[in-house]
Every structure is written in C-alpha cells, then in structure tokens.
Amino acid sequence: MRNPYSEIFRAPGTKGFAAAAFIARLPIAMAPIGIVAMLSQTHGEYWLAGAVSATYALVNAFLSPQVSRMVDRLGQSRVAVPTTLVSVLAFATLIVAANQHWPVWTLFLSALLAALMPSIPALVRARWTEIFRDRPELNTAFAFESAADELVYVAGASLSVGLSAALFPEAGMAVSTLLLAFGSAAFLLQRSTEPPIRPAEDGAAGSAIRLRPVQIITFALIFVGATFATTEVATVAITEELGQPEAASLVIGVYALGSFVLGIVVGALSLRTPLQRQLAIAVAVIALTTLPLLFADTVPTLALAVFVSGVAISPTFITAFGLIERHVPPAMLTEGVTWVTTGIGIGMALGSFAAGWMVDTFGAQNGFWVSVAAGAVALVTVLAGQCRLATPDCDLDGDEAAVPAE
DSSP: OOOHHHHHTTSTTHHHHHHHHHHHHHHHHHHHHHHHHHHHHHTOOHHHHHHHHHHHHHHHHHHHHHHHHHHHHHOHHHHHHHHHHHHHHHHHHHHHHHHHTOOHHHHHHHHHHHTTOOOHHHHHHHHHHHHHTTSTHHHHHHHHHHHHHHHHHHHHHHHHHHHHHHTOTTHHHHHHHHHHHHHHHHHHTOGGGSOOOOOSOSSOOSOGGGSHHHHHHHHHHHHHHHHHHHHHHHHHHHHHHTTOTTHHHHHHHHHHHHHHHHHHHHHHSOOOSOHHHHHHHHHHHHHHTTSGGGGOOSHHHHHHHHHHHHTTHHHHHHHHHHHHHHHSOGGGHHHHHHHHHHHHHHHHHHHHHHHHHHHHHHOSGGGGHHHHHHHHHHHHHHHHTHHHHSOTTOOTTOOOOOOOOO
C-alpha cells in the first residue's frame, strides 16, 4: 500500500530540515511553562511567574508576524539568525537573573527580548510549500507538521516541568534554550531548501493580515485556540475536585492523542472536498464535541469526552494552512502562516483567563462553557466566510475560474 509520508521525504533535504525544525520548535511549548516552573521555585510567587510568562507569550504573538514579514522580504537566514541569537541570549539572561535574584524588571526585559524568537512552524511550512506547491503532497506535508506540533506541545511541556522538578528550577529553561540554539542552527544551515525571496507582486504589498481570508481564518482560530486552553484549565480543575489531580496529565495527553491520530489519517487521504468545506466540517466537529464535556463528571468519562473533542484539531490546522497557501501570495506566505499560529496563541491566552474565571466563579464543570461558546463563534465565523475562503469569484465548488482580462 502506498505510504504518502514516505513519498514526501524522498525529496532532497526534507528529512534534514524536518528533523531540525522539530527540535527547534520544542521551546514553543517548553518556554512558557518552563518560565512558570522556574520562577515559582526561585521566587516563590506564582503571580510573578505567570506575569513574566504571559509577557513572553503575548509579545511573541505580536512580534512573530512582523518577524515573518521580514523573512518573506529578506529571506529566512538573514532574519532568523539574528532574531534567534537575540532570543537565545535573552533566555540565558532570564535564567541567570532568576538564579541570582536580579531585580524583577530584568526578568520582564529578558522575557520581552526573548519574544523575538521566529516562528519555526511557519519557516518549515514555507519550505514544504516551496517543494510541493500546487501538488497533493503538500497536504500530506502539512498533516505531518500538524502531528509534529501536537507532539511538541505534549512532550515539550512535560519535559520542561519534569526537568525543573527533578533536577533544579532552571533545568527546563536551560534545556529549552539549548534546543532552540542547536535546532535553529541545524535548520538554518540547510540553505539548499531555503525558499527564495519572491518579488512583492500580485497584490503582495502590505501585510498578509489585510487579506480577508487571512482575517477570517485567524479570527476563527482565536476561538479554536480558546477551546484548547479551556479544556486544559477545566481538566486540571475537575480532576483536582475529584481528588485525582495526577490524572490531569493523562487526560490532557489523551486530548492531544485524538488530534494526532486523526491528523495522520487525514494526511494520508486524498480528499476531494474543497478546503473551505473541509475547514467548516472540522470546526463543526470541534464545536459539537464541546457539548459532552459539560456532562463528564468522572475521570473515565472526562478522558473519553476530551479524546473525542480533540479529534478535529489537526484536521482544522491542516485545512487552515492549506487555505493560507492557496490565498496568500508567495511573497508573504511565511507571514500568512504565522498569523494562523498567532491566532491560536492569542486564543489560548484568552481562553485560559476566561476558563479560570469561570472555574473560580461557577465551579470546575462550568469552565467548559467557555469551550462551547468559543466553538460556536469559530463555527459561525467559518460558515459566514465560506464564500471568501473559496476561489476569488466565490465558486463554492472549489473550481478555479478564469480571471477576466482587463
């Protein structure tokens, strides 16, 4: 039987940059929770740990599209090398500042500078796109990257917390920083697969966020991201309420497992349904599967409900990135992809806050109402944007129409 995943790695250089990118993006998951684990132990104040971590995460969400926009104009190496160097040095300074109890402002300044870290998921998807543009293998490559993202979030967070708890407070951040340095170096040194700089033409002036399809997808994924964070926060609260707090990591792992499995399956299929409809179906599944979470009152039922609610995450990512590749001019592709990941990050930050407030105010089980509301908004957004997410002339059957000559 044909294995589509083995076929995409037959292209020269793909194994090398995919492996390096996996290592380089582990800090995406390791750094935010690593900062909390480190500072909560060195300073004994969770508010400070959370504030510094939030500073890093939110500033990174704002800066990443700007860095990616520069990448599109100047090339991956010219931009990612200096920004990664600044990020690595800033993380190292943050570690020393925490260990030596430097003034609090140095923690925030270090976190702010570390946020210059470029979006490795966007850089690696740009390389896949350059190799398989307008070919069915690109969907498989995006599926592989979505599965890799899931593994990063599961393994990275667990590794960071585990190292800090088992060795010393700064261990998680130290390993995260080393992985960022060596992984990024290995990725950027592979110049043969680096996408060429494309001239800004065919409407590629300005920022990718000015394009309506990018706005629709980014806005929808803010609310999809909110469902992720809500599930994590509410799961921790419910398992603690049930007297089984140790079960939280298992349940959250099952959540990612559901997404990973279906993402791999979808990537192996050659679906002919138009991408905008695939996105609507995936988001509809996310929205509908938030409802059983409201009635999960034991660890086994919670694990089952969470597993089911996670199955459509990777398909949502795969189709979202596919639509970005389809609608965004090549000269701004990296920025377009980064806006999608930025939307998810913003949604996770907002979802964590909203879910925490709901849990504190109305109880652990009611935290899932945030997921229900966010899923509904995401679905309405995608359905309302079907025409704009289709071809430019709003052909909802997905057939490209000829552009009339002027």
